[in-house]
Amino acid sequence: MRGARKLPADPVGLCLFCMSHICYINAKNPHVRKDRMPHPLPSRQILLATLILLHPPIGAAASPPPVVPAPAPRIANGAWASVLLERPRLLGPRAHLQALAREKADAYKALRGQDNLLAAGIVHAVEGLPAGAIAPHVASAMKDVARGVTNIHQDTWIWLENVALCLDLFHDAISETDRRAMIDWINPHLETFTDDENAFHNSTLSKILCYLRIAYATWGENPKAKAFRDHAIVKLYEGRVLPVLRELGAGGGFTECGWYTRGSLWHLVQALELARRIEGYDGFSRAPRFFYQRLAYELHQPYPGRWLYGCERYPCEGDGSYVYGGHVEYPRHTRTLLAQYFRGSELARAVAARQRRASNPAAALVDFLLEEPPDAPSGLDAVPLAHLASGIGRMYARSDWTDDATWIRFECGDFWNNHQHYEVGNFEIFRRDLLAAESGEYIDYGGSHAINWLIRTVAHNCILVHQPDESSWKQMRDGGRTPPANDGGQAKRFDWVAPTLEAWKAKRDSYERGDIVAYVNDPAFCYVAGDCTMAYARSKLSLWIRQIVFLRPSTIVIFDRVVATKPEYAKTWLLHMRNEPAVEGTTTSIRNGKGVLTAVTLLPEQAAIRKVEGYGYGGQSYAPERKTGLSEEAIRWRIEVQPPALRAEDLFLHVLSTADAPPTITLSRKGSAVGASVGEAEILFAGQVGGTLTAGGKTVPLKSEIRTGPYE
Structure with missing residues (x-):
């Protein structure tokens, strides 16, 4: 991963955490969340307005670097x-x-x-x-x-x-x-x-x-x-x-x-x-x-x-x-x-x-x-609601620490070993059950299901760019025994995995796939952006930036700017789920167990949305070869979102909600900026990584900066 300047989380944002956390979970009824009441209060808007009023500008003076406490084990070094x-x-x-x-x-x-x-x-x-x-x-x-x-x-x-x-x-x-x-x-x-x-x-x-x-x-x-x-x-x-x-x-x-x-x-x-x-x-x-x-x-x-x-x-x-x-x-x-x-x-x-x-x-x-008797538990209120592992390019975020929380994962890092997948830009969403996840199942290492489905981009919540004559998948992890198919996904640009860090750094460019280029976590929202461009063959893709704004407790806004080298290279936006989704117009409804996910496609306008069952593409199935097939837990369905016409640059904008009753969602445009109105909040995206988040008449800029917290 290319280096990025990191600034620790600001002290005001950290101090606001407990107050705002209590505000949206415990107000009036400590046992019922606002987004589940028959007439929900505008708690998210109150939170955002409070945050914006008191929050210093992104990039303000850095707090001290993370402190690692001294070890204090009960069994001393050399005791045995x-x-x-x-x-x-x-x-x-x-x-x-x-x-x-x-x-x-x-x-x-x-x-x-x-x-x-x-x-x-x-x-x-x-x-x-x-x-x-x-x-x-x-x-x-x-x-x-x-x-x-x-x-x-x-x-x-x-x-x-x-x-x-x-x-x-x-x-x-x-x-x-x-x-x-x-x-x-x-x-x-x-x-x-x-x-x-x-x-x-x-x-x-x-x-x-x-x-x-x-x-x-x-x-x-x-x-x-x-x-x-x-x-x-x-x-x-x-x-x-x-x-x-x-x-x-x-x-x-x-x-x-x-x-x-x-x-x-x-x-x-x-x-x-x-x-x-x-x-x-x-x-x-x-x-x-x-x-x-x-x-x-x-x-x-x-x-x-x-x-x-x-x-x-x-x-x-x-x-x-x-x-x-x-x-x-x-x-x-x-x-x-x-x-x-x-x-x-x-x-x-x-x-x-x-x-x-x-x-x-x-x-x-x-x-x-x-297991020894543990420390007296402190609770989790002091632990930030998102976590970034910047070295490997992985982020987790959640709405709160309850069992009913909305949870997301975002992946945007480099390649180190063959158990990784071609999934730069992938995200997962969970609330009550798994709602958006990667597809297939690891039942073998080198069979057709693994080589042409499980590890490939098509099995993840990513972007496909289809170059018909692409041949980026020679000598996959099976040594070339399985003929590779063209899924339109991310490329294999390295010969083989490196044995040591020094060897990896010597060929770093060939293992480069993606970078998290923005990250900020505050009580009311989390913002992360990833540059996924290097994961794809340079012959077909010039740019893919994915920006995600997680409005706690239940809304995820995903904006993708994708530029192909040629207009005729068709693009596809993917979302995978376990059960068959319902697609009505621009809205996709997903249910799994007690969980529900509503996905609204705002861009491209007049997009073609189709649902697909199974593990195939290009007229070929890559279902498992074993007679037993996959487990009941395996992800089997997906939706594919495609622009109405072929062009070099496309914008994909989706708003996903885990709420039982999702907020009102509309497309917003202001000058060159484009985004979504979600209830009383507005998120606009401008430039490659920039944008704004507005609520209560106040605005927070979304910048290409990484602000880490005390444990990151």
Whole structure:
């Protein structure tokens, strides 16, 4: 992402937050939101007018840079150093586990009934297990040893980790011959297992945890134990991952896609916490801003409300699935450990307000091992209602912190790894249920559904520009096995992913896709703009700027200025949804569960709007090849908005509302500016990134500036 000057949020805007938040949620009836009353008060207009009267100009004097608090963990650095002289090691000293069993008696009783390696290891440490209960776990480890030395993406570190855990947890019950066989099998992987070491990829973080577990599990009886430790910390963490966290981790963002980051970052946090407790190596302190601000990121990332079994629900953000699974618990574990590291901080207290019970037995086991009594919760009123991870070009915003909030995500960043999609400019909208999202489902990595639909621009809420003879998709992530189709979307301009930050920077232009060029968050509205031009082939697109104004609590105004290199390159504006929408004139109505989204097309005037079911374009379907197809959660419908005539430059203007009764919406024009009147507010767009927001007779300029808050 190209650099942009960032100014922290102004103090007046921050001071107004609590007052305005209470104003529109609690006035008269503290249990009913204004936009859901039969005769709603003009709370949004009151908010906007108040904001504009008191708010200093955008670009006013900057507040101090974000402050990262000092760490204050209860378990000190190196507190478990003596564990290397006893067994077990990887889950903590035996005395520590026995104390947990007494303090968390109910949780311990529950995990005693689980039939898995970690649960058995805990029980063996606390009270001992008979040989018959240990034998299946040793047999599983020896089966992995029998595979021989491998270099297989993901599978290799999973097998290695299984053996290392078994060796440590049941060390006294494993014969010396088998222990030697395990170590003799593990050690050659230092030279052979060269996969999973990309600086931007999920499996590198998992490999760090795996190698640290090997090092500590075999310490004292393996001459290569320290080499595994150094490979994990010096080569992979300090040499590859840490530079990425420092350069691109503002706001707590990581370069992997969202779904994969949730699991792999949890592995990294576990690894660093283990190293901190055992050897006193504090990897968090090497990138304190990233890890502290990740707490704010984790507060914003999930959709509002609770889902199955009381858990949070998350967007895919690249390869992933909307189906419930263990992955929904990883962010909670991550924020728990980070909050305990930054104990007493503002964000640790905010995270405590989101504490909940585990949604499955595996997560409950992790809670037993790692969850400490949290800080006294402070509530979430002090946490801004939007969050920008500027290094990766991702923004979240929400109307409030209730379960009924409207939530949006906007994506406009560069390319780092193959789990990302061609989705620069994409947005998502959620209220009560998923209303606008990316389409398809990650059921394979290199099949036709993945290569020609799932990862492509056509499956996202973006813009298509169709150049009939375009050939921008040779050698996709499957190595060219699947013939690529022309979806009219974003181009692949790089040869392959870069292994390190230095290699990525050396070819930065080829990975450049988009930049967030404006961002401001205030109590009544959030404004963000992205320059998406570089994501497309230069042969067909000269400019695409997307501007989004989120008028809290329920209105999203999206303005797109798109300039093609030739008038005959047809443009299409996309919006994806789960269920069949209703299209009447310029209004599209979308329902999913208890959620409703109304989308009004103001520009182009006389636009053609059509609804499409399925995963096809150009007369070809790219539905999944598996007989089972996609899950019920998969997004299946879309609308396509096209101008009435072909021309080089087109303006797309849409107003979307999650309100049960949307406001009155009309097109506005003033000189060269164009925009929308939404109730008593008016939003005008002028130039490439400029515009104004007006309410109560006062106007706020919308500028090409980025104003970050305290956790960004």
